[in-house]
Amino acid sequence: MMYPYDLAKQEKEQFLIQQLNDVTLHHLECCSDYHAMIEKSGGVIQTQSLNELPFLPVQLFKMMDLLSVPREEVVKVLTSSGTTGQQVSKIYLDQETAASQTRALVEVMKPVLGRQRLPMIILDTKSVLKDRNSFSARGAGILGFSNFGRKHFYALNDDMTVDWDGLHRYLKEHLGTTIILFGFTFMVWKYFYQEAVKNNIQLKIGESVLIHGGGWKKLQDEAVDADIFKRELKKQFGIQRVHNYYGMVEQVGSIFVECEQGHLHTPNYADVLIRDAITFEPLANGEQGLIQVMSVLPKSYPGHSLLTEDLGTILGEDDCPCGWMGKYFSVAGRIPKAELRGCSDTFAYDRKGANG
Amino acid sequence: MRLFWPETEDWRQAVVDLQQKETLTPFHSAVLSFIQSLSMRLVRMRDYPEVVALGYWLRKAHIHQMREAWLEETKNRFVKSRGTVFHLAPSNVDTIFIYSWMLSLLAGNRNIIRVSGKEKLQTNALLSAIIDVLQDAAHTMIAERTIILTYDHDEQVTAFLSGECHTRVIWGGDDTVNAIRRIPLAPLANELTFPDRFSLAVLNAEAVVHASPEEKELLLQHFYNDSFWFDQMACSSPRLVVWTGPNEIIEMAQTAFWSLFDQVIRAKKADLMSAIQVQKLATGLALATDVQANAFKHGTTFSRIAFEHIPADIRERHCGGGLFFECKANGLPEVSTMMVDKDQTLSYFGFSKEELVEFVEMIPTRGIDRIVPVGQALDFNGVWDGQSFLQSFTREVVIL
Numbered sequence: 001m002m003y004p005y006d007l008a009k010q011e012k013e014q015f016l017i018q019q020l021n022d023v024t025l026h027h028l029e030c031c032s033d034y035h036a037m038i039e040k041s042g043g044v045i046q047t048q049s050l051n052e053l054p055f056l057p058v059q060l061f062k063m064m065d066l067l068s069v070p071r072e073e074v075v076k077v078l079t080s081s082g083t084t085g086q087q088v089s090k091i092y093l094d095q096e097t098a099a100s101q102t103r104a105l106v107e108v109m110k111p112v113l114g115r116q117r118l119p120m121i122i123l124d125t126k127s128v129l130k131d132r133n134s135f136s137a138r139g140a141g142i143l144g145f146s147n148f149g150r151k152h153f154y155a156l157n158d159d160m161t162v163d164w165d166g167l168h169r170y171l172k173e174h175l176g177t178t179i180i181l182f183g184f185t186f187m188v189w190k191y192f193y194q195e196a197v198k199n200n201i202q203l204k205i206g207e208s209v210l211i212h213g214g215g216w217k218k219l220q221d222e223a224v225d226a227d228i229f230k231r232e233l234k235k236q237f238g239i240q241r242v243h244n245y246y247g248m249v250e251q252v253g254s255i256f257v258e259c260e261q262g263h264l265h266t267p268n269y270a271d272v273l274i275r276d277a278i279t280f281e282p283l284a285n286g287e288q289g290l291i292q293v294m295s296v297l298p299k300s301y302p303g304h305s306l307l308t309e310d311l312g313t314i315l316g317e318d319d320c321p322c323g324w325m326g327k328y329f330s331v332a333g334r335i336p337k338a339e340l341r342g343c344s345d346t347f348a349y350d351r352k353g354a355n356g
Numbered sequence: 357m358r359l360f361w362p363e364t365e366d367w368r369q370a371v372v373d374l375q376q377k378e379t380l381t382p383f384h385s386a387v388l389s390f391i392q393s394l395s396m397r398l399v400r401m402r403d404y405p406e407v408v409a410l411g412y413w414l415r416k417a418h419i420h421q422m423r424e425a426w427l428e429e430t431k432n433r434f435v436k437s438r439g440t441v442f443h444l445a446p447s448n449v450d451t452i453f454i455y456s457w458m459l460s461l462l463a464g465n466r467n468i469i470r471v472s473g474k475e476k477l478q479t480n481a482l483l484s485a486i487i488d489v490l491q492d493a494a495h496t497m498i499a500e501r502t503i504i505l506t507y508d509h510d511e512q513v514t515a516f517l518s519g520e521c522h523t524r525v526i527w528g529g530d531d532t533v534n535a536i537r538r539i540p541l542a543p544l545a546n547e548l549t550f551p552d553r554f555s556l557a558v559l560n561a562e563a564v565v566h567a568s569p570e571e572k573e574l575l576l577q578h579f580y581n582d583s584f585w586f587d588q589m590a591c592s593s594p595r596l597v598v599w600t601g602p603n604e605i606i607e608m609a610q611t612a613f614w615s616l617f618d619q620v621i622r623a624k625k626a627d628l629m630s631a632i633q634v635q636k637l638a639t640g641l642a643l644a645t646d647v648q649a650n651a652f653k654h655g656t657t658f659s660r661i662a663f664e665h666i667p668a669d670i671r672e673r674h675c676g677g678g679l680f681f682e683c684k685a686n687g688l689p690e691v692s693t694m695m696v697d698k699d700q701t702l703s704y705f706g707f708s709k710e711e712l713v714e715f716v717e718m719i720p721t722r723g724i725d726r727i728v729p730v731g732q733a734l735d736f737n738g739v740w741d742g743q744s745f746l747q748s749f750t751r752e753v754v755i756l
Contacts, residue, residue, distance in 0.1 A: 335634070
């Protein structure tokens with residue numbers, strides 16, 4: 001069976017409950033803010049069931065700095081991507097958590113990408129990696145995924161145009177080899193696919209696999225779904241395999257990648273739970289609600305159990321035709337932003353570009 | 357730049373035309389008849405309780421009452437309108453700026469109203485009702501003295517209109533008020549500002565415990581209206597609940613109050629939004645890290661945070677949508693020490709007028725401009741944030 005998708009329900013639950021309980025204790029001890037939140041809200045400290053594991057809304061990391069290690073041990077700060085004017089999450093990683101993040105990424109991708117490091121095309125600009133100590137979600141994603149490839153080629157120039165000449169040369173050089181492509185869903189579509197269509201450029205990339213993530217929100221607005229995305233990329237570039245992944249900067253280790261069936265899978269050390277979007281009560285498989293993600297890896301900050309603002313549905317557990325064990329699920333998108341009425345702070349001067 | 361009224365594209369010409377119209381006398385018959393027509397339209401808009409309340413406030417009998425009071429107050433004095441009043445309304449056409457516009461009309465002024473750029477006539481029932489009434493030939497005198505427009509954050513336009521007006525009214529948050537205040541105003545003009553405020557309810561635990569079931573039900577219905585009509589985002593919606601009385605009585609009162617409140621909210625079947633539920637949970641947990649916070653209880657219908665003492669900055673950290681800060685006090689004298697400049701409306705249950713008058717005298721800060729029974733927190737009054745609209749919208753000519 002395929003590691004890290006090889007633990008069956010009962011075994012996995014036991015493992016997670018024990019590990020997550022330990023992590024909860026660790027954060028209670030090392031993060032006084034987390035301690036205050038759990039204690040004052042009456043959170044369950046040692047749970048018998050994953051449903052009862054206390055969770056923090058992802059938003060909290062936008063509202064405050066949460067650390068379970070002394071600041072001087074922080075080696076990396078990850079920030080979420082946010083549109084201008086929005087607050088971004090700040091995630092503090094120490095050596096250990098940063099290392100487990102890298103390791104986890106390698107492990108969850110291995111069943112898709114294999115062992116060998118393959119030539120890799122990154123559908124982004126090199127300039128997002130400028131600051132090596134503070135990474136945006138985009139930078140962190142690229143840096144993490146670039147470990148899977150060699151001879152990296154960044155296909156976008158700084159002005160977001162495609163370096164078509166360079167790309168042609170690169171493809172020629174690696175003719176006959178499997179190639180990995182990596183990019184963010186929206187950017188792949190807008191800056192690579194749509195540019196190619198506009199300029200009438202067709203490629204035959206051949207034996208290749210595209211890994212993409214970052215959310216469908218902007219593509220939903222253009223009525224592009226996963227099927228259209230896959231079909232069009234195959235048609236335009238000849239890309240054979242396309243795997244989406246779901247993950248967030250706020251929870252290291254929670255990278256859920258699509259299997260060959262197009263289902264997002266939970267690896268052994270992470271899990272998802274669906275909660276009612278209003279009451280936060282756990283929902284049964286097949287019902288849509290807010291996605292709660294759990295991972296045993298976050299140690300340097302209390303992010304082992306998080307309530308996201310994404311809606312999703314658990315499609316099944318241990319019975320995906322692809323053969324991987326664990327829960328598999330789909331993501332429907334973000335909940336709509338709240339716009340409360342009222343008489344204060346609602347004029348354009350205050351809110352310009354920062355609605356929500 | 358988009359003009360909702362008058363129906364022209366040339367807003368500068370519209371301002372020139374408006375300025376040529378003479379002002380009216382206070383409580384002019386043309387104004388009274390316009391307000392009456394508007395009132396009749398608004399009370400029929402049953403889907404919007406706050407608009408109905410506005411329509412009701414504008415009804416003939418109430419305006420007549422105001423006129424009587426005005427005549428009494430200005431007896432043997434000569435009071436005129438100021439001229440042109442420039443209103444900057446908050447972004448969601450809230451009813452509150454209509455009140456200030458109506459009072460300016462009653463004072464006899466010409467009015468220029470800037471509404472939010474987000475508004476569309478088709479989707480804003482209140483705005484389209486107003487335009488409808490303005491279109492009625494019977495109200496030409498008012499129509500000629502009214503401009504309703506919208507424009508993006510454009511300092512030059514704001515500066516131009518500020519130079520033309522005799523009174524400027526700014527509704528909005530602190531940042532808005534600060535931003536617009538940097539734009540010069542005609543030297544002779546005065547200004548009314550309505551920045552961020554904070555409001556609370558003070559409940560006498562003894563009175564809550566001893567209230568009959570009917571009284572309790574009514575109290576909670578009222579409290580619901582105060583807090584939920586504007587998703588707790590109006591400046592006068594209660595966000596903090598202060599309980600007075602002995603500890604064990606307070607605990608009894610809290611149990612009764614909040615469980616009944618939950619039932620009341622559920623019975624309303626109000627639409628809860630997921631984003632607000634998440635926001636309340638996140639805000640509550642973040643606030644729970646404050647040393648003064650004792651407990652945070654997140655519920656589906658509302659959330660509560662108990663504080664030992666109310667921290668100074670807590671007022672800025674409220675997210676609306678049904679999140680209640682709570683604390684305990686021995687009595688009103690202790691409550692008076694908690695009040696800060698920002699505090700606007702105190703709604704109460706179980707206190708006598710004498711106690712409240714005494715309380716007001718004890719407040720050492722600028723805080724508290726309104727003290728009303730629970731259920732009237734959102735009711736508009738011609739005196740707001742400590743200032744009388746009719747007074748600010750008029751001027752007295754001294755004749756010796």
